[in-house]
Amino acid sequence: MASFNTIDDLDDAQRVLVRLDLNSPVEDGEAQDNRRFSRHAETVGELADEGHRVVLMAHQGRPGRDTFVSLDQHAGILGEHIDREIQFVDDIYGDDALDAIEALEPGEVLLLENTRMSDDELPEEAPEVKADTEFVQTLAPQFDAYINDAYSAAHRKHASLVGFPLALPAFAGRVMETEYEANTAIANREFDGQVTMLVGGTKATDVIGVMETLGEKIDTFCLGGIASHLFLRAAGYDVGYDRHEDLDLYDTQWANNEDVIRRLLDERRDQIELPEGLAYEDDGERAEHTREQLDAANHDYMDISEETVEKYDPTIRNSDAVFLKGALGVFEEEQFSAGTVGAVKAIAETDCFSVVGGGDTSRSIEMYGMDEADFGHVSIAGGAYIRALTGDDLPGVELLVDAAN
Ligand SMILES: Nc1ncnc2c1ncn2[C@@H]1O[C@H](COP(=O)(O)OP(=O)(O)OP(=O)(O)O)[C@@H](O)[C@H]1O
Numbered sequence: 001m002a003s004f005n006t007i008d009d010l011d012d013a014q015r016v017l018v019r020l021d022l023n024s025p026v027e028d029g030e031a032q033d034n035r036r037f038s039r040h041a042e043t044v045g046e047l048a049d050e051g052h053r054v055v056l057m058a059h060q061g062r063p064g065r066d067t068f069v070s071l072d073q074h075a076g077i078l079g080e081h082i083d084r085e086i087q088f089v090d091d092i093y094g095d096d097a098l099d100a101i102e103a104l105e106p107g108e109v110l111l112l113e114n115t116r117m118s119d120d121e122l123p124e125e126a127p128e129v130k131a132d133t134e135f136v137q138t139l140a141p142q143f144d145a146y147i148n149d150a151y152s153a154a155h156r157k158h159a160s161l162v163g164f165p166l167a168l169p170a171f172a173g174r175v176m177e178t179e180y181e182a183n184t185a186i187a188n189r190e191f192d193g194q195v196t197m198l199v200g201g202t203k204a205t206d207v208i209g210v211m212e213t214l215g216e217k218i219d220t221f222c223l224g225g226i227a228s229h230l231f232l233r234a235a236g237y238d239v240g241y242d243r244h245e246d247l248d249l250y251d252t253q254w255a256n257n258e259d260v261i262r263r264l265l266d267e268r269r270d271q272i273e274l275p276e277g278l279a280y281e282d283d284g285e286r287a288e289h290t291r292e293q294l295d296a297a298n299h300d301y302m303d304i305s306e307e308t309v310e311k312y313d314p315t316i317r318n319s320d321a322v323f324l325k326g327a328l329g330v331f332e333e334e335q336f337s338a339g340t341v342g343a344v345k346a347i348a349e350t351d352c353f354s355v356v357g358g359g360d361t362s363r364s365i366e367m368y369g370m371d372e373a374d375f376g377h378v379s380i381a382g383g384a385y386i387r388a389l390t391g392d393d394l395p396g397v398e399l400l401v402d403a404a405n
Pocket residue numbers: 152200201202203204206224225226301302303325326327328329330331332357358359360361362380381382383384
């Protein structure tokens with residue numbers, strides 16, 4: 001097990017810069033509370049109680065998406081979880097941010113604006129390049145220590161994740177510690193019987209990219225969400241194309257993954273279960289198309305069909321281990337929840353080891369009245385947890401380990 005320094009190793013009364021992952025669902029412009037807030041509250045509360053001056057960084061959404069919003073609401077939500085005021089400044093490393101940081105008293109907490117509003121945060125680049133950005137070079141001198149608590153974003157090489165560990169003494173927060181331990185232990189575990197992975201969500205690139213490596217470990221992949229549409233497109237069905245100019249869900253991910261999808265269908269076809277059909281909205285009601293009826297130009301497909309739910313059910317129930325990454329449909333709308341809820345309920349009712357991962361996907365457990373105790377591990381990480389399953393290092397974690405050595 002790799003070792004890094006944790007907040008137990010911090011000196012007293014430090015000025016600390018803490019990277020959280022508060023990336024949340026946004027409905028009608030409003031950030032929704034979710035378990036990322038309650039989990040990070042432990043780290044933030046502890047640092048404030050210890051008398052450190054605490055400055056928080058986090059991202060929200062991706063530029064161009066409707067989830068790409070300010071973090072002003074996040075400060076209030078996190079504050080409720082730690083029962084303490086969290087100040088917010090709509091700036092990242094300009095004068096307003098520096099003044100607010102300077103004015104902090106011991107035990108006070110300040111949240112900076114969405115890191116992805118700085119051009120220096122994205123794209124993914126080497127840590128040395130990120131450490132040299134104005135973002136890191138301006139903020140780092142204001143602090144004694146950098147704490148990374150964002151395990152669920154540790155697979156990204158963004159400035160706030162990989163730049164600061166080269167510029168400041170670096171430590172792991174409580175969420176980083178517990179998620180890293182749980183996910184690494186799971187990645188190293190051997191399972192005897194049937195191992196199934198349910199793959200869905202919108203971030204098809206994250207899941208398809210690791211399916212080839214995981215193909216040695218996983219017996220069956222059951223597909224839903226955007227990944228399933230791209231596999232159906234490769235199989236010749238009329239789905240998996242962008243039809244809204246402002247929403248790039250399919251075509252870029254298709255271009256980035258077409259070769260892998262075709263290779264997987266060629267070499268691992270017997271391990272991959274695809275939807276028999278998909279559901280869409282017709283006059284406010286749920287309606288379904290079989291694969292042959294799919295018609296991408298005229299419909300948004302929001303869930304796997306009922307027949308697909310029935311097909312995946314015995315695969316799940318006959319498994320000794322089940323991993324879920326990404327919702328199988330838009331479960332936030334009840335009429336498109338059948339795929340995700342059907343799968344999650346089957347996992348909960350089966351005597352198997354299970355992991356439900358993903359910031360959004362893990363919300364389906366509370367939303368549909370299920371009990372977290374019925375799952376082996378509920379991770380607030382999605383992309384990072386399946387990357388960890390492949391045994392590959394996560395850049396954000398690697399840098400913490402390097403810092404400790
Ligand atoms: N057919 C679909 N069309 C549009 N959205 C979908 C579809 N199927 C699933 N989704 C959405 O996918 C979202 C969850 O997947 P996402 O890829 O964002 O992963 P996540 O669980 O948040 O993991 P991570 O932590 O990696 O972001 C859900 O909010 C759900 O509404």
